[in-house]
Structure formats: structure tokens, C-alpha cells
Amino acid sequence: MGLYDRDYGRQERTAWDRIENPRSITIILIVVTVAVFFLEILFQTTSTVRIPGAGDMQVKTSPVADWLAVYADTLYKPWMWWQFLSYGFVHDFQKIFHILFNMLGLFFFGRIIEQKLGQMEFLRFYLVAIVFGGIVASITNLITFQIAGVQASTIGASGAVVATVILFACHYPHQQIYLMMVFPVKAWVAAVLFVAMDVAGALGLMASMGSSGNTAFTVHLAGAAFALVYFFQRWNLRFLSPGALTDIPARMRDRSRRMKIKLHDPDKKLEKEAEDADRILAKIHQQGESSLTAAERKVLERYSRRQREKRNQ
Incomplete structure (x- = not known):
């Protein structure tokens, strides 16, 4: 045994130092998600919609997003339950920041959690987080439709990415991270802030502050809740x-x-x-x-x- 193999000869490693295998499940998930994003762009269509009082408006849509998104009626159509998973790989192709922020979060935090859990366990964790968020999204869309009569759909990996970030904060609460790549905070502080903002958004408080009404706050909260239960109950999804x-x-x-x-x-x-x-x-x-x-x-x-x-x- 060499000098640097002994415990007292090793430097303390941070969470960021644990990334050892660049070819990972995280990278594969990012590649697949980005590939779907380009398919959305490739098959986009433009249609004219008449809006009362505003005249005709050109609206861009993508049949790929329409097909893979999760809807209110997905909940009671078992033959469409695959949408509970597929929606997590679709993003708004007209807003590059939607996929950019999600994939950056997955890249920075996903690789560390993958090293912690193992490749296949992290894959199971990520996919189950998507499915759980999709079920919550469908229920939310159903309630929205019954109250406001508006047919809504949900897309995006945000719920699973939030779950990954929260699980990172559980394992490494005192690790320093940078909010908006500028402000240094402890991981547990960032996690609390994220959850608080999502709770405020779900209650409608963020809309009064100018936040986008298109954000799926309930899906974010579903991801956070799943990560917390997974961590504190010491779950292992190998049975899947x-x-x-x-x-x-x-x-x-x-x-x-x-x-x-x-x-x-x-x-x-x-x-x-x-x-x-x-x-x-x-x-x-x-x-x-x-x-x-x-x-x-x-x-x-x-x-x-x-x-x-x-x-x-």
C-alpha cells in the first residue's frame, strides 16, 4: 500500500470529484431528449388561428409534441399511459431555454447522483420520477379542465430534473452550488428555495409576480416529493x-x-x-x-x- 493509498494521505473529495465515467446514463438521457427536440423542430407545422378581437394569428405546432405530451384524458385511457413517460422527453421547441435549463441541471447533478446510485438505479429513479410527475400532471390538467374548461397538456423533464436536484441536496446538503451560475449557496438552501417557489407557483402566487403560467409547478413538487421519499425511506428500485x-x-x-x-x-x-x-x-x-x-x-x-x-x- 502506497503513501497516497492510505486514508490520511488522500485529499477530501467533493461531490463534483466523484464523476469518473464520462459515458453515462445521464449523457444518454440528454442525447435522447435533445434528439426528440430536433424531431419537434423538423416536423413543426404552421396553422392560422382566428382570435376574436385580434384577427388571424400564425401558430407553430409540432405533431411530435402533440403525440408525446400528457393530457387530462391520459389518466383514464390505459392505452395512452405511455404518455406518462414520453412527455418527459419533449420540450417547447419555440423556447430554447426550456430544454437548455433542464439539460444543464441534468448534466451537472445527474452524473453525480448516477455515481452515487449506480447507472441502472439512477435510470430507474429518473424514469419513475417522470412517470409519477406525469400522473400528477394529468390529474392537474383534469382539474384545470373541470374548473376553467381549458384543455391543457404537459411536456418537459422538469419534474425528473427537480427530483435529481433534490436527491443531490439530500446526499450532499452542504455542497456549494451556484444559483443562476452566479450566487453561491449550500445545496440544501437551494433545494428549500426551489420547493418554496414551486409551492408558491402551485398556489397561484407566482402569477401575481409575473411568472409564466405555463410552468408545471405541481409536477416539480411531485418530483421533489418523490426524491424525498426515495431518500428517507431508503428505497431501491431494483425490483423494476x-x-x-x-x-x-x-x-x-x-x-x-x-x-x-x-x-x-x-x-x-x-x-x-x-x-x-x-x-x-x-x-x-x-x-x-x-x-x-x-x-x-x-x-x-x-x-x-x-x-x-x-x-x-
């Missing part, structure tokens, strides 16, 4: 992976056999416990402690307690 889903029938059959035949074999049980502990420790080394499920934590605690009892005998 394709391999885990295909293993469900086999696990159910195995559990059924174990319920029918219960054999008491202490040595085998101890060996199994030791193997599970080794596997969990290897997982901590590769993906970090936050990747553990509640069941894995209990196994590790039980194994640690048993080892202490053996040493005290």
Missing part, C-alpha cells in the same frame, strides 16, 4: 429491472416450496447468512450503502450481531 420482473414466478415457486418443506439445518443457515453478508458488503463497495434494500440491511445487522456474540463467547 427486467431481470427482477422475469424472476418473480421462479421466486414465488421457490417460496411455495420453502413453505411446504421446512428443514432445520443451522450450519447451512449460517453458511447462507455468511454468503449473503459477503455479497452485500461487495455491493456496498461497488454501489455505496444507499443502494441497499431494507431486507439487505437487516441481513447485515443480523450477521454482525451474530459475529459479535461469537467473539464474546
Whole structure:
């Protein structure tokens, strides 16, 4: 072991120093989102709309955005539920800052959270945040339609990006970040400000201050809520992976056999416990402690307690 391999020989690393793999899920998500943005521009159309008292107006639309957006009626049309995911990859092609700010936030914070959670877990986290935000958006649009009679749609990755930023603040609350790339603040302070602004926006207070009424504040709040629950409940979404889903029938059959035949074999049980502990420790080394499920934590605690009892005998 060299001098700089020892703990006291290492420099303290910040959250920004943890980015080690430039080819990441975050970059892939950005590339896909930007590709959809250019498809919107490529297939844009212009139509004439007559507005009472204002005459004719040229309006630009894109069938790509219209097709992928989430609507109020998406909620009660199961064959359209894929829109709960697709809307998160669509942005307003007439406002470059919409996609620019979202992708900058995803680039700076997503790569760090990806290193913390692991590539596939971060992908699951991001996509579930989009879906949860899409359901909230559909409910919000439905309420808006019933109150004001206005048919609304929702697009954009803002909810999932907010979820990523909030999760970053949970893991690195004292990390300094720059609001608007100018003002240095702690990550937890920025998170509180973002949530407070979204709450104000959802209550209609931001409109009185000149903020755009097109911002999906409720979707932002949905992303923030999902990130907070994910962090404090120590969730792990590995059960949503394709391999885990295909293993469900086999696990159910195995559990059924174990319920029918219960054999008491202490040595085998101890060996199994030791193997599970080794596997969990290897997982901590590769993906970090936050990747553990509640069941894995209990196994590790039980194994640690048993080892202490053996040493005290």
C-alpha cells in the first residue's frame, strides 16, 4: 500500500470529484431528449388561428409534441399511459431555454447522483420520477379542465430534473452550488428555495409576480416529493429491472416450496447468512450503502450481531 493509498494521505473529495465515467446514463438521457427536440423542430407545422378581437394569428405546432405530451384524458385511457413517460422527453421547441435549463441541471447533478446510485438505479429513479410527475400532471390538467374548461397538456423533464436536484441536496446538503451560475449557496438552501417557489407557483402566487403560467409547478413538487421519499425511506428500485420482473414466478415457486418443506439445518443457515453478508458488503463497495434494500440491511445487522456474540463467547 502506497503513501497516497492510505486514508490520511488522500485529499477530501467533493461531490463534483466523484464523476469518473464520462459515458453515462445521464449523457444518454440528454442525447435522447435533445434528439426528440430536433424531431419537434423538423416536423413543426404552421396553422392560422382566428382570435376574436385580434384577427388571424400564425401558430407553430409540432405533431411530435402533440403525440408525446400528457393530457387530462391520459389518466383514464390505459392505452395512452405511455404518455406518462414520453412527455418527459419533449420540450417547447419555440423556447430554447426550456430544454437548455433542464439539460444543464441534468448534466451537472445527474452524473453525480448516477455515481452515487449506480447507472441502472439512477435510470430507474429518473424514469419513475417522470412517470409519477406525469400522473400528477394529468390529474392537474383534469382539474384545470373541470374548473376553467381549458384543455391543457404537459411536456418537459422538469419534474425528473427537480427530483435529481433534490436527491443531490439530500446526499450532499452542504455542497456549494451556484444559483443562476452566479450566487453561491449550500445545496440544501437551494433545494428549500426551489420547493418554496414551486409551492408558491402551485398556489397561484407566482402569477401575481409575473411568472409564466405555463410552468408545471405541481409536477416539480411531485418530483421533489418523490426524491424525498426515495431518500428517507431508503428505497431501491431494483425490483423494476427486467431481470427482477422475469424472476418473480421462479421466486414465488421457490417460496411455495420453502413453505411446504421446512428443514432445520443451522450450519447451512449460517453458511447462507455468511454468503449473503459477503455479497452485500461487495455491493456496498461497488454501489455505496444507499443502494441497499431494507431486507439487505437487516441481513447485515443480523450477521454482525451474530459475529459479535461469537467473539464474546
